[in-house]
Amino acid sequence: MLWIKEHTPFRKDSKTAQKFSDNLSHSRERLETLKAQLETAKVEAVKEFPQEQELAEKTERLGELNALLDVGKSDKVMMDEEPDEK
Known part of the structure; x- marks a missing residue:
């Protein structure tokens, strides 16, 4: 023990x-x-975040630019595609 x-x-x-x-x-x-x-x-x-307004503006602009780039992509894809000929 x-x-x-x-x-x-x-x-x-x-x-x-x-x-x-x-x-x-x-x-x-x-x-x-x-x-x-x-x-x-x-x-x-x-x-308060000192650059809050600037950030909001640039974020909005970035969204606009991305939307424009996406539109350009879909048009380019459509132009690059050729119809299948059989």
Whole structure:
């Protein structure tokens, strides 16, 4: 029975306890860092994007250009195709 008690996962081991303590401290520090980053992100998310209007205009123009390019593609495909002669 003595052997079983000494080798169970629940025995007190100073190295294991120290590792646990170090890991806990590191995890707490990491948690505080993440909380600070979250608060910063919340503030940044509310701020207005300075180039928002410019982005909207350029996105709209890009859509128009893509539509024109797509129209050109379908016309070209139709002109390149020759009817099958039998």
